[in-house]
Structure formats: C-alpha cells, structure tokens
Amino acid sequence: MTHHIVIAGGGASGAIMAANLFRLGDGALRVTLVEASGEIGKGLAYSTTNPSHLFNVRSAQLSAFSGTPDHFDRWLAIHHPDLTRNGPFVPRGIYGEYLEAALRETAPVGRLRILPQACTGMRELENGVEVTLADGSSLPAHFAVMATGFGLQSDGEGVLSNPWTDPLPVDKDARVLIVGTGLTMVDTVLSLLDQGHRGKIVAVSRRGLLPQRHALHRPLQLSTADIPLGASIHYLSRWLTDLVRTHVRGGGDWRDVMDGMRPHIQTVWKNLPMESRQRFLRHAAAFWDVHRHRMPPAQAERIDEVLASGQLEIVKGRFISATRHGERLFADILRPGWDEPGPFKADIIYDCRGVRRRGDQDLPGLAGALVETGAARLVRLGLGLEFDRACALVNREGEASSRIFGIGPVTLGTFWESIAVPDIREQARLIAERIASGGRLAARGSLARLP
C-alpha cells in the first residue's frame, strides 16, 4: 500500500524528514511538504544569505542521513569547493540548496509535492490523519509529521526588531541595542559590521555571557554507562566539572568533554528529576548554552576586535520593556544592584533572546491549535509540546499517537536538545523506520538507546 505522509513545515527539519522517508522507506510512499513560503530547507536558521553567518557545527556533521555521514561534505566538494578552503565552518545559507539536492536525489519523480500553504490543524482518525490547511481545505494522510520549528511569535512587542526578518538600520551611526548575547547576537553584530556600521552596539543579557569559541574537535568517548543518570543536578554538575578538571589536567580541552556529552544530552535530560530540571533552567542553562553552542573561530575573532575597539559593549542586566518616544526608543534595563530599571536610549533594538520557550507564553500556530483540541499537551515545565521517546506526539490524556510525530526544534521542550542536524537526522531515521513498518514501534529503537 502507498502511504501518504504530510509534513508540516518545510525548513531543514521537514526537508531532512522527507529525504529520510524516501531513502529509508520501501518506495511506496508519497510525501506532501506543507510550507507557506514554498521554499525548502530555509527556515529560521538557514534563510540567511549573509556569508558571515556560519554554521556553528562542522561540515562533517551536517549530512542529512545518519547512515551516510559524509553526504554533505561530498556535495560541498562538488558544488562549493571554494568554501571548504576556509575551514570546517561553512555559511549556513547554502544548506537549503543542499537539502533541495538531497530531496532531488532521493524522491522518485512525482512522489514529492510542495504545498505553499500553512498547516492549521491535525486530527487523528482511526486509519489516518486529517491535516487542515489555512485556506480551509484538508489533506488526508496516513501519517503526519510536525516540523514547525521553534514556533517563535513573529513580532512580539512591536518596538523590538526581528534580527532575521527586519532590515538593518540605514543610518550607519545608529545606536543599536541587542537584547541577548548568544549566537543570534553574534550573527546580528556581524551583519551590522558587514554593511559598514559605525555606531555603538550594546548587547544586554542577565549574565552577560558570550558564547565560547570552537577549537580542535576531539570529543571524549563517553558512554551512558559513564554518566550519572538520574542523579540530582547538583551531583551531575559536580561530576561534569570534576571530569573537565581531570581531563584538562591530563592535557585535554574542556570542549572535548562537552562534545563527548553531546550524543547523551537527550538521555541525561530525560532522566533528570523534575526539580533538577527546574533548577538547571534557573541557574545553569545560560552557562551550559555558552559552552555547548560555540562560535566558529572566524566569527570569534571579529567579535573580539569590536569588543576591544569598544564599538561593541556587553552589559549585564535584565531587559524589562521598551517604548517609543518620537524617533527614539527607550529600553528599561534592570542592572545588577539597581533597585529600579534605568532607561537606555537606542535607535533600534533587536530581539536576540534565546529560542527556548518559557511556560508563561502561549504556543502559536499549529502547536497551539493542537494543544487546544487536546491532540497535544505541554511538558511539565511548559517548555514545549510533549513527545514520547520515539518522537510520537503525546495527547492531553498522556497517550502517544501512532500517526502524528514531531521532528526538530518543535520537540525541544521534550528533549532539551534537538536543534542540531545530527539530532534531527537521527529523529528522522527513527520516524521514517517507524512509518516504514506501518507505524509499529521497532523493538528497542528509541532515541534514548542510541549510543
């Protein structure tokens, strides 16, 4: 029987999902990618055209298929041999082109349809899924996959500019405030510098931590048997710092330990007690993220330059709100030790806060609609939708769907880490294999068991 699979969202996650379905399926399937922009593989992360916006993982880790780890590198060598000369960190803007090529390579003629529409709902029926679209029509499918990305609200506060979609200031001397000091801030600063910005740039975050920089890649070979699963965050963080200390004393680098942890992060998160997760979010997540999600050296050098010249300043403080008075914007920022927030003048303010959601926000779009109908529910800390370990959507009653799955950042709330390509392609493999077996769960085939 020919299965029809609808994928909601045609960004990198959706495209990797489709390519894996074709590659791992038995050929008897049709896939519809529902993507409002009509563009494939160019979601939040990969729609940039600025060559300064680099991947923060190496090209060797970017294959769309876990079974063929050098798939991306081989494509790169043929189509962009010039880019490989600048080291292992290549511009993100080419990933959409690669994913399109991967789809052309794997999808048999006439089996893949791209629908320039928005997906508004999914309803599980006895033998399939009814997927509803923004124009009121619906698609019948055997299986559906949510690949809707981070689900960030497009414009939250009106006064704040979106670094991904809003234009850069025309005035090269404009005073720029950036809320957030992570990798999105880094990209925004580089964009400003690329177009010759001369004005002062201030970036503010509660801890004022900058992402660390990449160095040589020599991950420590860790096994789950080494890691204290299930222990409190207090115990776990002490174990990790001890391990780093011992490793560094032996001539290693702390990054080797972080990179060795990478494949186990979902397992660690799943086993972390609920209070420990809360504690981690409150006290340690910011520190974790700057060590885990690092800057390629080329970017770090340019950031160091503008920090040294004083054009870029990192300020510790909590952003409260922003208001407009005529041409000028004023941000209220609560600095450490201050009783009241002080106003901060700027010509433009970019919202570069993290992609991690907090429980007090409503989910937009498809995810919100599914929560409303009871087809989905939030995980206990409200970080996002709940999925089971095999990426199946969990409904209000706590039952895992046998027909609706999630891949990529939409599953972030459940797995903590599902942004990077190596995680996403692993999810794609798991879902594709499950769909190929008619929706039955392969024995022991869960993410948690992967090495």
Add this chain to the structure above:
Amino acid sequence: MLTMKGKYGLKALHYLSGIPEGTVAQSVEIAETYGMSKKFLDAILADLRNGGFVETRKGRAGGYRLAYRPEEIMVGHALRVLDGPLAPISCASRTAYHRCRDCADEATCPVRLSMLEVREAIASVLDTKSLADMRSMVEAASLEEDEFLEIS
C-alpha cells in the same frame, strides 16, 4: 565494578523502598537487617543523599527515606553514584579510567574490547530496572522459595 559499597547501597535502597509512604527508617535498623556496619552504611547513605536518591529527616523521629517513588529510581542510576561508572574493568571507562599494569596495547586488548560491550549491556539492564522492579523480583523469588520448602 560492583564493590561492597554498591552492594550495601542497593540493599539499603531496597529496604527503603519497602517502608510505608510518609515514614522514615533509621540507619541502625537497616544495618541490623543486613548485618552491616552502621558507620559504613551511614557513609553510603550520605552518598545516596548527595546523589539525590534519598532524603533525610533530622531530629529524634529522623531517618532516611527515598526521594522519589520506587518506580522512578533506577538501580543503574543509584549504582553510578555508589560505585562510579558502570564498568566491569577500569580501563573500559573514560571517566574512572585506570590502565591495567600489565597492559601492552590497550587499543587491541581483547579483554578490554569485550568489556566495552559488556558495560553497555550492564547499563541497558540496570538503567531500566527500578527499585520497584527489584522488589517484585525479590517477592517472586521468595514465593518460589516458599513453594520449594513446602514440597520438601
């Protein structure tokens, strides 16, 4: 490697998984039940507390209890806090690594390569076995023993 500490620790957790909810057990009663030294047991319970698996209540009516329900505590997780990484031989772990003194070439050592696989197997058994599962195993075994005694 399963040490005395690991063995006693698991027995203590087994004991704590059997006390009524809302109550605590004193270390002396656990020590007496299994014939361990109380001093050693106190050190073990301190480690388990440090790892977040047991809680203490202070004072005259004080004692130890599990921090979570017995279904939520995995044997393998507690064992890592007691004995370190799950590894049948110390060169099979990166974190508690010790090279064997008589080792010529670790990378091709047949024993080490086999033990690397064994530790994954240990983890897959013990990380899915909860204290509640351990209780039912014990109950099933004591039932069998009772039957055997009746027949003989």
